[in-house]
Amino acid sequence: MDRRTFIHASLANLGALAFVARLPSEVFEIPGKTRPGLGGQMEGAPTGNEAPKEFNLVAERAQFEIPSRGVFEKWLYNGQLPGPEIRAREGERLRLTVRNNLPEGTTVHWHGIPLRNAMDGIPDVTQPPIPPGGAFTYEFDAAPSGSFLYHSHFGLQPDRGLIGPLIVEEKKPHVAYDREYTLAITDFLAGAPVPLGRAINAGGAKMGMLAPPYVALLINGRPPEAPAVFSVKSGERVRLRLINLSGATIYRVAIGGHRMTVTHTDGRPVEPFPVDSLHIAPGERYDVIVDANTSGAWPIAASPDNDLPAARAVLRYTDSNELKPREGTLPEGLTGGRLLQLGDLHGIDLPELRKPNRTFNLTLAGGAMKPGGMMAPAGPGGPGGMTGEMLTQEWTINGQAYPNAAPLEIHQGEAVRIRLVNESAMPHPMHLHGHFFRVGNVIKDTAIVWTHAGRVELDFVANNPGAWLFHCHNLYHMEGGMTRQVRYV
Ligand SMILES: [Cu+2]
DSSP, rough: OOOOHHHHHHHHHHHTOOOOEEEOOOOOEEOOOOOOOTTTTOOOOOOOSOOOOEEEEEEEEEEEEETTTTTEEEEEEEEEEEEEOOOETTTOOOEEEEEEOSSSSSEEEEETTTGGGGGGGOOOOTTTOBTTTTTEEEEEEEOOOEEEEEEEETTGGGTOEEEEEEEOOOOOOOOSSEEEEEEEEEEEEEOOOOTTTTTEETTTEEEEOSSSOOEEEETTTOOSSSSSEEETTTTEEEEEEEEOSSSSOEEEEEEETTTTEEEETTTEEEEEEEBBBBBEEOOOOEEEEOOOOSSEEEEEEEEEEESOOOEEEEETTTOOSSOOOOOOOOOGGSSSSOOOGGGGBBBBOOOOOOOOOEEEEEEEEEOOOOESSBBBBOOOSSSOOOOOEEEEEEEEETTTTSSSOOEEEOTTTTTEEEEEOSSSOOOOEEEEEOOOOTTTTTTEEEEEEEETTOEEEEEEESSSSEEEEEEESSSSHTTOOOOEEEOOO
């Protein structure tokens, strides 16, 4: 059986099993990946004419169990939450076939990879949705290296569970490490996602839902009470790839007893910078190196901007008798110590900042409830009023809510600057498709614009023609209108 036949056969078996993703309630060890340090052996570089590396993703209904909480109906890739980790070496060709076994259309977006426009996975912008029962093959080069993510870009589908990590290994990392782990941080809904602001009928009163009703925050699909355990040996340098795959939650991340040295943001290398904690918004990635020099079992915690208990994992030394951190302990770094600021970071090999040929000044606003739906006509019974039971929560860029919003038009070769100011009461992680941008002294693809008139300036070079999205990576803000097209004309 060749490899391809084998993959198809395994997927067919998976389908027949009515897959239930089960989590053991005991702590369970994740082997992680070891790699030689910089002085070690390097794997052979791709020659450029190798066959593409193939992956198959099936978007399907699946049941997902959280121990002691129950079994939930989700929509997942290959029955897994998060979806399977897609891993390639820098420069390798990837061929990813997505089969849609969902009751509605879908697409997959490869967040952060500056691929060609037709592969970007935006329904009705770069491709028609993959219909139920259909399939689509995405093909692109795994470049540059870094920690990325993939997810459905169809409506609120990511909050069904259609999300996963995508790792492109460097040929030559700028920092040495002995072992690495991926930490996919997610917020979890018990049911189907609904747009915020949609009226819920609470005893006759019309209440708008202001925040998604998440029931748990997970790291690698595991809840705080049954956390993933990452094993380390004393003396090792461990690389953690922190990836926020959440729909709407921003976290502050810290590790008990250890500092983290930030080495990459959004996959791009930076001068190593030690901190005690960092913020990570939906769509963002931070790679950090932890020096394993304090034996024990330590909490890794991601404390959310909502009321849920922090997402948790465990950093466990193999030479320690402790299996778990003491119940309830949280890392000191969550409340004190050095919190990473964007200005702390300096990108490696920063391209020269060009004087912009074109500048967009964009104001982010919204979040207020507006009546929507049907209005009753004024008549003998009294003045007209709302009968539609619908309140909407609109999020705007310069007063316009996508899709009723003008595209940002640019020309190939231009240096483009986007100046953002946040006039709303919530932070917005703004993500540009198809390009990296410079913010401060780093290269990123997602940047948080904080509240209280928070300002961010992004610079990028128009070097990848097409129609791209620029949007808030809070799923509900994006769907509520905080999106524009960036279009080459
Ligand atoms: Cu937002």
